[in-house]
Amino acid sequence: MAAISIDQADVANLPELTELFELYRAFYKKPSAPDQAEAFLRERLERNESIVYLAYANKDIPNRQHAVGFTQLYPIFSSTQMKRLWLLNDLYVREDYRGQGISRMLIDRAKQLARTTQASGLLLETAKDNHIGNILYPRAGFTLASEHYNFYLWSVE
Numbered sequence: 001m002a003a004i005s006i007d008q009a010d011v012a013n014l015p016e017l018t019e020l021f022e023l024y025r026a027f028y029k030k031p032s033a034p035d036q037a038e039a040f041l042r043e044r045l046e047r048n049e050s051i052v053y054l055a056y057a058n059k060d061i062p063n064r065q066h067a068v069g070f071t072q073l074y075p076i077f078s079s080t081q082m083k084r085l086w087l088l089n090d091l092y093v094r095e096d097y098r099g100q101g102i103s104r105m106l107i108d109r110a111k112q113l114a115r116t117t118q119a120s121g122l123l124l125e126t127a128k129d130n131h132i133g134n135i136l137y138p139r140a141g142f143t144l145a146s147e148h149y150n151f152y153l154w155s156v157e
Helices: 011-027 034-046 102-116 131-139
Strands: 004-008 051-057 066-078 083-093
Touching: 004 102, 011 034, 011 051, 011 066, 011 083, 034 051, 051 102, 066 102, 083 102, 102 131
Parallel strands: none
Antiparallel strands: 004 051, 051 066, 066 083
């Protein structure tokens, strides 16, 4: 098992982050668009519109370190709680590194962000057929919201 470390990403990490982001998008059956993905991520990071954490394997071993997972969080706000919330929007771990607790490490780092920013919590959604995520998230302390409906307007023509 590789030694794993979690670091906050910045624009210097765009090559490895973009590669993981493209794998994440492929998981959700989105067409490959590496140039657009890099531009999207660059914009989020440069504008401080998201926080991204990268999981690295073997970070302290020269020529063996590589990014194996990431999570991206967006700040949102709750008017009723008058506090920040963090939307845990993206979470991905390379297939060959799954089952080693890396997703939990990334979630724990997101929880630490929520604590240090005095946020009221974390919010996430996932597909009903994301069987791994639907097992992972309750184990990580998330509860399935049953008192609210989520409505979406995907196109604003």
